Amino acid sequence: MTGASINLEHVGIAFGTAQIVSNVNLTIQPGEFICLLGPSGCGKSTLLNAIAGFTPVSGRITVDGVPVTGPGLDRGVVFQSSEVLFPWLTIRQNVEYGLKLRGTPAKERREKADRYLAMVGLSHALDRFPAQLSGGMRQRAQIARVLINEPSVVLMDEPFGALDAQTREVLQAELARIWRATGCTIVFVTHDIWEAVLLADRVVVMTAGPAAGIKTVEEITLPHPRDQGDAQALTLFRRLRDDIGAEVRRALAQQGLSTEAAE
Numbered sequence: 156m157t158g159a160s161i162n163l164e165h166v167g168i169a170f171g172t173a174q175i176v177s178n179v180n181l182t183i184q185p186g187e188f189i190c191l192l193g194p195s196g197c198g199k200s201t202l203l204n205a206i207a208g209f210t211p212v213s214g215r216i217t218v219d220g221v222p223v224t225g226p227g228l229d230r231g232v233v234f235q236s237s238e239v240l241f242p243w244l245t246i247r248q249n250v251e252y253g254l255k256l257r258g259t260p261a262k263e264r265r266e267k268a269d270r271y272l273a274m275v276g277l278s279h280a281l282d283r284f285p286a287q288l289s290g291g292m293r294q295r296a297q298i299a300r301v302l303i304n305e306p307s308v309v310l311m312d313e314p315f316g317a318l319d320a321q322t323r324e325v326l327q328a329e330l331a332r333i334w335r336a337t338g339c340t341i342v343f344v345t346h347d348i349w350e351a352v353l354l355a356d357r358v359v360v361m362t363a364g365p366a367a368g369i370k371t372v373e374e375i376t377l378p379h380p381r382d383q384g385d386a387q388a389l390t391l392f393r394r395l396r397d398d399i400g401a402e403v404r405r406a407l408a409q410q411g412l413s414t415e416a417a418e
């Protein structure tokens with residue numbers, strides 16, 4: 156598994172007459188970890204869905220130079236909700252499912268499923284059903300189900316958003332390890348500024364919608380594992396918080412609402 160480059164050129168996304176995203180230009184290097192941050196509702200998920208090929212765009216999105224025209228196995232998507240797992244299949248069967256559909260022999264798909272389930276720390280839960288797992292374990296299973304396809308790009312939409320703070324912290328550290336082990340390119344949507352500081356090579360901050368674009372791109376060169384107690388990490392956190400806060404205040408002012416409401 157190696158990471159692919161992603162190129163967004165003048166990307167715009169509209170739903171009917173509503174222009175959600177406008178003129179986004181971004182080049183993502185192979186193996187990079189990009190976090191998308193921005194005010195609520197600005198269009199982070201919309202942009203991620205466009206890279207996944209779920210949403211048509213104006214402009215151009217390419218992955219390793221190939222235009223995105225629809226979903227593909229080169230791009231795996233991890234959603235916030237783990238309800239995408241089939242409740243009637245065991246965790247191992249869930250992870251194997253895609254390979255089974257594509258006719259991979261049973262022995263090979265079992266070996267692969269077990270390898271990726273070991274990578275996400277679920278070797279002890281292979282034969283359990285989703286309902287018998289915690290939320291964090293279900294998210295690990297969802298990640299294994301994506302990784303088994305050996306995608307060059309993993310797109311993650313607030314994958315830890317529904318988890319408690321301690322579980323989220325554990326999964327963040329595990330994701331950083333998995334990312335290094337696989338070399339895939341990750342684009343990760345989050346509301347959580349600390350999550351972005353702890354994980355990303357670059358944080359892309361979007362402007363408030365409508366017609367959201369890129370406000371700033373912050374490069375983070377701190378070594379892993381990163382720590383919230385680190386002074387440089389704290390400086391970055393504050394800068395990102397101020398950038399996003401300014402966008403939220405601008406959006407509220409545009410709507411004629413008090414800017415103090417955003418403090």
Ligand SMILES: Nc1ncnc2c1ncn2[C@@H]1O[C@H](COP(=O)(O)OP(=O)(O)OP(=O)(O)O)[C@@H](O)[C@H]1O
Nearest residue numbers: 170175193194195196197198199200201202346364
């Ligand atoms: N299928 C759709 N049809 C019409 N409008 C949509 C559709 N999907 C999203 N939108 C609108 O696009 C805008 C951006 O939504 P999106 O979910 O991408 O924002 P977000 O930044 O990910 O939000 P949040 O941070 O709250 O999760 C919102 O105004 C939303 O209502």
